[in-house]
Amino acid sequence: MRIAVLGTGGVGRTIAGALATLGHDVEIGTRDPEVLAARTEPDGMGNPPFSVWHADHAGIVVRAFGGLGEGVDLFVNATMGTGSIAALEAVGAERLAGRTILDISNPLDFSKGFPPSLFVSNTDSLAEQIQAAVPGARVVKSLNTVTAALMVDPLALADGEHTMFVCGNDDGAKEEVTGLLRELGWRHIVDLGDLSAARALEMYVPLWLRLFQATGTPMVNVSVVS
């Protein structure tokens, strides 16, 4: 599959690298590739400079958002939630029309410290705002409920005996995403219905943050028991 990942932070790098390892044809997008390549310091989250990562992932082409996505089947939104809509608008509605957007971002507001609050919640969600901004695309929400290392390697925790959720308005797009999740190793995938369920998935993240604090590890998830 041809896949474009938006976002070159820790999450974008992790998902792009894992999808390339699975044999997909992956490109990664950023606002300004020259600025990104020139950085020599760790980013704000403590990740090494992008160039260090890219030296180990030379098969992944880096493009500006506006040059991303030619012939691409599926886009992964791995940008910070605050920048997601601008990034997708920079890719362009035409390029995204009819394509699947796997939205793994979260509407986190760190302006008042940790734990962050959400800049959209309850009666709306970031995924729905993305869908409204790019109505021709097929948005699927998933993977936003776990840390990046677990997104791409669920077997690293409890032999994969924990749950991933998907939701979206287009059944075909959900099947595409579910197929990718299975390739990554996810065994327990619960379809929560249409994209309005993204409100629930995004509002779960504050509980995940508390579990991270309580357990002392980001390698934490939940398993649905019924």
Add this chain to the structure above:
Amino acid sequence: MRIAVLGTGGVGRTIAGALATLGHDVEIGTRDPEVLAARTEPDGMGNPPFSVWHADHAGIVVRAFGGLGEGVDLFVNATMGTGSIAALEAVGAERLAGRTILDISNPLDFSKGFPPSLFVSNTDSLAEQIQAAVPGARVVKSLNTVTAALMVDPLALADGEHTMFVCGNDDGAKEEVTGLLRELGWRHIVDLGDLSAARALEMYVPLWLRLFQATGTPMVNVSVVS
């Protein structure tokens, strides 16, 4: 232990009945006991008239909120979220001073249908609003993340292999509540810290509602895996 349960709907009846069965001295509070006793129709949620339930639980004294709580160690708030603060104010700050309030309610807004939204979320919670309304009490949030039948009988699902959460500002009150949870059969109890974690517990409820829809049963919960 002497326990007062606020709320005579399905949740209040279930928790009051279970605590009485465990041997606690339980009373249950409502706005107007005479009106409640006179009802002959099922309530808005389809529960049988209170008098039918009370005939099987005659040991549980029914009182108006204002007469509730003399000599009581622990209060359980099982009212609808929209009426919780008024109910506790009717009990009175003096009666609640120094006492533990186990808040099991949720800030559900059904005004726009199902699934409900939340009338407080993200940067505040119902539990914190209750704590602010009754600053002398020791509020602990728990049990709001599962259906009433599971609150009082966790062993009815997967041999109890699923998780309950607690949070609150007072460690002694959390220990009291944790003791009650263990009496009810809860084996896996995660302390999420201070009462601001109630935001996370209340914002999880929309995901629970989606899981209820997806699995077709209210007997659904999550197990924390780390």
